[in-house]
Every structure is written in structure tokens, then in C-alpha cells.
Amino acid sequence: MQVNQYAYFALFSRSIPASEMAAVLGLEPDETTVRGSRRTKPKAIPVRHCWKIVCREPGLRVDEQIARIIxxxxxxxxxxAALASRLDTEDEGSGAVLEVVRYFNDQEAEQHDHSDAAIETPNLFGWHLGREVLGFLQATGAVLDVDEYDMTPDYAED
Structure with a gap:
């Protein structure tokens, strides 16, 4: 089975831009979104600004990706924590999130065929969150959101 996965921690706001979040934190993001920045259809227009620290490194389990972020x-x-609290109280629909995104059977994903025992392949399907990560989420008031998608082609339409 193929899997493509990544994780990120994000602070998001309807009114405070990512550049201001970066200035408050003293930490530049890996990625940002700007509210209302995408205008071409059919793509969605972001409803909020977003400041992200991301790990897309292949070959790592989700918990290893999260550990690098934390x-x-x-x-x-x-x-x-202070900024997330400010966003949560001053700006409805804002806050902090640890996001995990996984695509299964993605044609562009890493292959995980364990039939050849001589080749050491990491098992990317199991993962856990340790106390350090849970403590960080608690301290920052962040939620955990896990999105998983089955990208298996639908051959019934053929």
C-alpha cells in the first residue's frame, strides 16, 4: 500500500496576518496562507490567515514528523501559548491546531511493500503521541486534527 503523509502545527486567524504572528513569535513560518488570497476557481478561498511549521519529510512515521515539529x-x-490564547479570545474561529494529513493508495506516495525482507522499510501506518507532544498541545490550547483519504481509483466508473 502506498502512503503520502505530512504534519504541521498552525496558528490561524480571520484578522491577524501570518506576518504579524511571526513577528510576535520571533519565528518565521515554513508556509502561510493569506485570507482571501486564492481567486481562481475551483480552488477554495482561504477563510483565514495561517502560520505553519511543517514536516513533509518522506520515510518518517507521523509521530516522527510531529516530533520534528515540536x-x-x-x-x-x-x-x-500566549498568541494562541489571544487568537482564541479576540478572534472567533481562530486558534491553534496540530494537523496530520494522510493519503492512502496515492499514486505519488511512497511504496511500502514488505515482501523483500532484505530491504528495511519503515512502517508508516502506526503512530502515537507521547507525553511531550500532548503537553505541548495542552500548553498551547491546540487541537489535534487528523485527515485521512483513500485515493484508490474508482474502477466502477470504467
Missing amino acids: ERLAPHTATI
Whole structure:
């Protein structure tokens, strides 16, 4: 089975741009979205600004990707928590999230065929969150959101 996965931590707001979030945190994001920035159809227009720290490194389990994110963010926990709290109280529909996105049977994903025992392939399907990650989520008031998609082609239409 093929899997393509990544994780990110994001602060999001309807009114505070990512550049202002970065200035408050003293930490530049890996990615941003700007509210209302996409105008071409059929793509959705972002309903909020978003500041993200992302790990898309292939060959890592989700918990390993998350660990890399938390390692980068841990020194900024208090500042992130303060900003997330401010966003949550001042700006309805805003806050913090740890997002996991997984695509199964994605044609562009990594192959995970364990038939050849000589080749050591990591098992990307199981993962867990340890105390450090849970503590960070608690401290920052972040929610965990996991999106999983089955990308198996629908041959019934042929």
C-alpha cells in the first residue's frame, strides 16, 4: 500500500496576518496562507490567515514528523501559548491546531511493500503521541486534527 503523509502545527486567524504572528513569535513560518488570497476557481478561498511549521519529510512515521515539529517549537511554547490564547479570545474561529494529513493508495506516495525482507522499510501506518507532544498541545490550547483519504481509483466508473 502506498502512503503520502505530512504534519504541521498552525496558528490561524480571520484578522491577524501570518506576518504579524511571526513577528510576535520571533519565528518565521515554513508556509502561510493569506485570507482571501486564492481567486481562481475551483480552488477554495482561504477563510483565514495561517502560520505553519511543517514536516513533509518522506520515510518518517507521523509521530516522527510531529516530533520534528515540536522540537522546533518547544523553545517558543510560552509565546505560542500566549498568541494562541489571544487568537482564541479576540478572534472567533481562530486558534491553534496540530494537523496530520494522510493519503492512502496515492499514486505519488511512497511504496511500502514488505515482501523483500532484505530491504528495511519503515512502517508508516502506526503512530502515537507521547507525553511531550500532548503537553505541548495542552500548553498551547491546540487541537489535534487528523485527515485521512483513500485515493484508490474508482474502477466502477470504467
